[in-house]
Amino acid sequence: MVYQHKDLIGLRDLCKEEILSFIDLAKEFKALNNSDVKKSPSLHGKTVINAFYENSTRTRVSFEVAAKRLGADAINFSASQSSSKKGETLVDTIHNMEAMKTDIFVLRHPNSGAAHFVAQNSDASIVNAGDGLNEHPTQGLLDLFTILEHKGSFENLTVSIIGDIAHSRVARSDIWAMRKLGINVKLFGPPTMLPVHMEVFDCHVCSSMEEAVEGSDVIIMLRIQLERQDGTLFPSVREYSKFFGLTSTRMKLANKNAIVLHPGPINRGVEMNSDVVDNKDYSVILNQVENGVAIRMAVLHTLNLYRKSRNM
Amino acid sequence: MKTLIKNGIIVNSDGQIKANVLIEDEMIVDIIEHEVQADTVIDACGNYIMPGLIDMHVHFRDPGQEYKDDVISGSETAVASGVTTCLPMANTFPINDNSSITRAMIQKAKQRGLIDLLPIGAISQGLHGDRIVEMGDMIEAGAVAFSDDGLPVSDSSVMRDALEYSRGFNSFVISHSEDCSLCRKGVMHEGEISTILGLKGMASEKEEIMISRDMLLAKLTKGHIHIAHVSSAWSLKLIELAKQEGINITCEVTPHHFSFSDKNLLSYNTHFKMSPPLRSENDINAIREALKSGLVDVIATDHAPHHNDDKFVEFDNAPFGILGLQTLVPLTLKLVNEGIISLERMVELTSANPAKILNLKTKGKIAKGMLADIAIIDPNKEYIYDESINKSKSKNSPLFGEKLTGAAVMTLKNGRVVYDFPHCL
Numbered sequence: 001m002v003y004q005h006k007d008l009i010g011l012r013d014l015c016k017e018e019i020l021s022f023i024d025l026a027k028e029f030k031a032l033n034n035s036d037v038k039k040s041p042s043l044h045g046k047t048v049i050n051a052f053y054e055n056s057t058r059t060r061v062s063f064e065v066a067a068k069r070l071g072a073d074a075i076n077f078s079a080s081q082s083s084s085k086k087g088e089t090l091v092d093t094i095h096n097m098e099a100m101k102t103d104i105f106v107l108r109h110p111n112s113g114a115a116h117f118v119a120q121n122s123d124a125s126i127v128n129a130g131d132g133l134n135e136h137p138t139q140g141l142l143d144l145f146t147i148l149e150h151k152g153s154f155e156n157l158t159v160s161i162i163g164d165i166a167h168s169r170v171a172r173s174d175i176w177a178m179r180k181l182g183i184n185v186k187l188f189g190p191p192t193m194l195p196v197h198m199e200v201f202d203c204h205v206c207s208s209m210e211e212a213v214e215g216s217d218v219i220i221m222l223r224i225q226l227e228r229q230d231g232t233l234f235p236s237v238r239e240y241s242k243f244f245g246l247t248s249t250r251m252k253l254a255n256k257n258a259i260v261l262h263p264g265p266i267n268r269g270v271e272m273n274s275d276v277v278d279n280k281d282y283s284v285i286l287n288q289v290e291n292g293v294a295i296r297m298a299v300l301h302t303l304n305l306y307r308k309s310r311n312m
Numbered sequence: 313m314k315t316l317i318k319n320g321i322i323v324n325s326d327g328q329i330k331a332n333v334l335i336e337d338e339m340i341v342d343i344i345e346h347e348v349q350a351d352t353v354i355d356a357c358g359n360y361i362m363p364g365l366i367d368m369h370v371h372f373r374d375p376g377q378e379y380k381d382d383v384i385s386g387s388e389t390a391v392a393s394g395v396t397t398c399l400p401m402a403n404t405f406p407i408n409d410n411s412s413i414t415r416a417m418i419q420k421a422k423q424r425g426l427i428d429l430l431p432i433g434a435i436s437q438g439l440h441g442d443r444i445v446e447m448g449d450m451i452e453a454g455a456v457a458f459s460d461d462g463l464p465v466s467d468s469s470v471m472r473d474a475l476e477y478s479r480g481f482n483s484f485v486i487s488h489s490e491d492c493s494l495c496r497k498g499v500m501h502e503g504e505i506s507t508i509l510g511l512k513g514m515a516s517e518k519e520e521i522m523i524s525r526d527m528l529l530a531k532l533t534k535g536h537i538h539i540a541h542v543s544s545a546w547s548l549k550l551i552e553l554a555k556q557e558g559i560n561i562t563c564e565v566t567p568h569h570f571s572f573s574d575k576n577l578l579s580y581n582t583h584f585k586m587s588p589p590l591r592s593e594n595d596i597n598a599i600r601e602a603l604k605s606g607l608v609d610v611i612a613t614d615h616a617p618h619h620n621d622d623k624f625v626e627f628d629n630a631p632f633g634i635l636g637l638q639t640l641v642p643l644t645l646k647l648v649n650e651g652i653i654s655l656e657r658m659v660e661l662t663s664a665n666p667a668k669i670l671n672l673k674t675k676g677k678i679a680k681g682m683l684a685d686i687a688i689i690d691p692n693k694e695y696i697y698d699e700s701i702n703k704s705k706s707k708n709s710p711l712f713g714e715k716l717t718g719a720a721v722m723t724l725k726n727g728r729v730v731y732d733f734p735h736c737l
Contacts, residue, residue: 089621091625196513
């Protein structure tokens with residue numbers, strides 16, 4: 001079942017078939033990206049604005065590459081939080097850019113719910129590129145795509161998500177989607193970084209790094225947001241790395257052919273040691289980045305088809 | 313001048329009676345079964361005649377933020393809600409921390425002449441939480457209680473001083489109970505829904521810790537502490553304990569806290585954003601139980617107007633607060649319809665108990681010798697809560713545009729008709 005909505009706000013709203021349809025489409029775009037002429041005309045004549053209210057390198061470039069490979073005019077707009085504090089509201093800014101006949105906005109914003117809010121107040125399509133702690137749906141999709149490529153199927157799969165789950169939009173998108181696909185998900189992190197009422201996720205919560213890694217097919221390490229720590233969630237980087245970091249020794253507990261994912265950017269020596277990051281046997285971090293472009297092409301393409309069908 | 317209200321059912325906190333109310337000038341002079349001659353006869357059409365409601369917690373944003381509401385629009389909103397006495401909080405600009413602001417607020421309300429405005433002064437000068445205000449001087453000017461409301465006093469010594477000092481003037485302190493050092497920047501109740509939405513939570517312990525402190529300070533000082541807008545089950549447990557121990561403590565709940573839960577936030581609707589936040593079903597049930605049992609003393613609205621410009625933003629950036637006055641009667645009547653409280657208890661919570669707490673001897677009852685502050689309530693009135701009904705300058709209610717049942721169809725203040733649905737007079 002192809003996804004038929006104006007916006008992509010979060011994977012919590014999607015059913016299994018819709019998730020799989022994005023991945024199927026991404027496979028085709030990945031093949032295109034590996035061909036001689038990395039170009040498809042499906043968004044020719046369309047305007048995509050990357051509206052980033054938070055810093056980003058990977059995600060913004062990935063969306064820009066995706067839009068351009070589909071033939072769209074891709075424009076980057078970044079507003080530091082201070083510039084939005086100059087007075088203009090988020091919706092006013094979006095309406096102004098909409099007046100320039102923008103078809104799709106890719107929005108990254110520090111506030112949870114911001115993508116939902118803009119989508120409700122804009123005729124353009126909104127792709128959520130991360131809103132606060134809520135969701136980062138294209139990251140979730142590219143994680144699933146990468147897992148599928150390496151594991152062949154989502155059947156009988158155990159995935160561990162480790163780190164600052166409470167403050168991670170990647171974790172939320174991953175968890176919602178994986179539960180819908182029937183994947184067994186284990187969570188681990190210091191209790192200060194686990195959200196309250198975790199039962200809503202219906203996941204097993206581990207009590208040690210060893211338990212979290214043992215028997216897992218996929219390990220997703222989350223980034224510790226060093227720049228956002230107010231110093232009360234964990235006592236020191238040294239201690240974090242000791243009890244919550246992924247090492248090659250701990251990796252031995254994982255299932256055969258287990259893979260390691262990370263949404264980037266990595267803090268080497270904090271959540272993961274370099275011998276894990278750079279281990280070609282299980283680190284698929286750069287595959288994730290490659291697949292991210294294909295997933296974002298699939299998302300932009302799908303939303304554009306919906307717009308065409310509705311004469312938007 | 314004599315006014316007769318006939319064909320109504322008089323509801324007081326201690327019972328109801330089918331009788332007529334005879335008013336002379338501003339006082340109720342008799343409750344009679346027969347009809348007598350009067351200059352004006354009001355037909356209550358079988359509706360309830362209740363003592364004018366007393367709202368112990370409103371924000372009229374005046375002075376300073378008159379684009380949200382002011383004392384005039386606030387007064388009009390009040391009488392359109394059956395409310396004849398309002399206690400506005402001190403977080404105005406400038407702050408109501410001195411007698412001249414208090415006097416100016418009262419004066420403005422008197423000019424419009426719809427309600428009695430009984431200002432709540434700040435506890436601390438400038439709401440800074442360090443030095444207490446000139447309480448005696450402000451009481452002389454008309455202030456009736458003291459609260460730093462949304463910026464709770466974190467220094468326990470200052471709170472102690474406020475409780476002790478206000479006691480000397482037979483006044484009291486209202487606590488917006490919040491330990492602000494616990495979960496900073498929270499925007500909603502910390503629970504399953506905040507986990508789902510990725511919004512930063514405000515644990516109910518944030519409130520409960522402060523109630524614990526303040527009730528213990530009331531025990532120490534023998535001062536009177538009134539806990540504003542109680543939102544959690546554990547808060548009620550603590551208040552129950554304090555009452556059992558004879559501590560001088562009273563409390564209020566708001567209609568939104570007994571009507572809505574955090575589940576309403578699933579669409580990130582900023583009209584459901586307030587502090588304290590909407591909590592879990594379990595908390596709502598505890599509040600309803602406490603309304604029934606008598607543990608809760610007062611229903612107050614925490615009427616908090618905010619302009620659409622302020623609310624039409626990202627959820628994190630929207631201010632806390634919801635309009636409360638014009639939904640007070642319909643939401644409270646819903647409790648009556650659901651069998652949670654009786655009509656008499658409704659009067660106790662919205663008028664009799666506030667009058668008792670505020671020592672207003674001529675208010676809170678329909679009886680001979682009382683002030684003719686009267687709300688005629690039609691429990692079956694159906695209407696859309698829209699522009700034509702709304703008297704506030706703001707519209708930040710999730711019920712705006714919805715069908716409501718039950719309303720004040722006429723309000724009298726000092727014997728004069730000040731509201732005749734849907735018009736203020």
